[in-house]
Amino acid sequence: MLEEVERWLSSRSWSAADRPLEQLLEAKRQSGRTVSVVLPALDEEATVGAIVATIRAGLMTEAVPLVDELVVLDSGSADRTAEVAAAAGARVVHRDSVLPRIPALPGKGEVLWRSLLATTGDIICFVDADLREFSATFVSGIVGPLLTDPDVHFVKAMYDRPLETAGATAAVQDSSDPGGEQGGRVTELVARPLLNLHWPQLAGFVQPLGGEYAARRSLLERLPFPVGYGVELGLLVDALHTVGLDGLAQVDVGVRKHRHQGGQALGRMAAAIYRAAQLRLARGHLVRPRLTQFRRSEQGFAPYTTEVDTEERPPMAEIPEYAARRAA
Structure with missing residues (x-):
């Protein structure tokens, strides 16, 4: 299985720079495919406007018409998220206005699911609305393979996630601790072990829970959507x-x-992700006792694999030597 992951990494992992905008625009023109970008949002007035403005300025101009539709799906914000997004140039759709005969449930996955009804693009690109220092490359990078390679149906973004606390940014990981001082704690502690153990083919994904990914509508419309934080893992597995x-x-x-997020929020995310995995494990999958992680090198993200501890010691009371010592 490790050989398959390495083969996949060499053939299905790219950099955004591998596909210049000119190439993407020509591929889009020839294929006639349309692209929708969806930002699921809940109380994101501080960041959503800049993201929308960046996409419109970089990818929705007469010179660069890569994105055809930009929708902010508001799931009931109590702040000015909708107003700010609309002023920046997005079409704002409220969650409860989509498929109103089915009462909406709280959760990110619910909003992403309903966005299929609120958009028209052949390719749908999801972007979290809380990103700062956002670059349009996030969109063009992950949409690119879907425009240029007909065999690709689902594309995740991969990136470094510096962990910022109290206004300070932790240093990017060092070679002695490739996962140290990084965000993505639920990824490393929950999602990556689950995927490596139960869906080892997916071990090559650097950011399996990342909120930036794009897919063909023809695929998304066939997949179930967990309504909460389990949506990213569920969609990837399915x-x-x-x-x-x-x-x-x-x-x-x-x-x-x-x-x-704080510790309690991370716990809720972890529980939802585990539940999504639990439902899918009912289908039955093989377990591989190895874990693939990543460090950044000059050539990009490089995988390294370690064995997972699977052995267990019996209770010490069952060990004869221990029992004999206690008796003495």
Whole structure:
């Protein structure tokens, strides 16, 4: 299985720079495909406007018409998210106005699911609305393979996630601790072990829970959507079983900065992700006792694999030597 992951990494992992905008625009023109960008948003007035403005200025101009539709799906913000997004040039759709006969449930996945009804693009690109220092490369990078390679159906962004605390940014990981001082704690502690153990074909994904990914509508419309934080893991696993590993890809877009959650929120995310995995494990999958992680090198993200501790010691009371000592 490690050989398959390495093969996939060499053939389905790219950098955003690998596909210049001119190439993407020509591929889009020839294919006639349309692109929708969706920002799921809840109380993101501080960041959503800059993201919308960046996409419109970089990818929705007469010279660069890569994105055809930009929708902010508001899931009930109590702040000025909708107003700020609209002023920046997005079409704002309120969650409850989409498919109103089905009462909406709280959760990110619910909003992403309903966005399929609120958009028209052949390719749908999801971008979290809490990103700072946002670059349009996040969109063009992950949409690119879907425009240029008909065999690719689902693309995740990969990036560094510096962990910022109390206004300070932790140093990017060093070679002695490739995962140190980084965001993505739920990824490293929950999602990556789950994927490596139960869906080892997906071990090559650097950011399996990242909120920036793009897919063909023809795939998304066939997948169930967990309504909460389990949506990213659920879609990735189900996409694997629907289009196969070579239908999936990832693109390096650099650095992602966003608001980090507190410990309790991370616990809720972890529980939702575990539940999404639990439901899918009912289908039955093999377990591989190895874990693939990543460090950045001059050539990009490089995988390294370690064995997972699977052995267990019995209770010490069952060990004869221990029992004899206690008796003495």
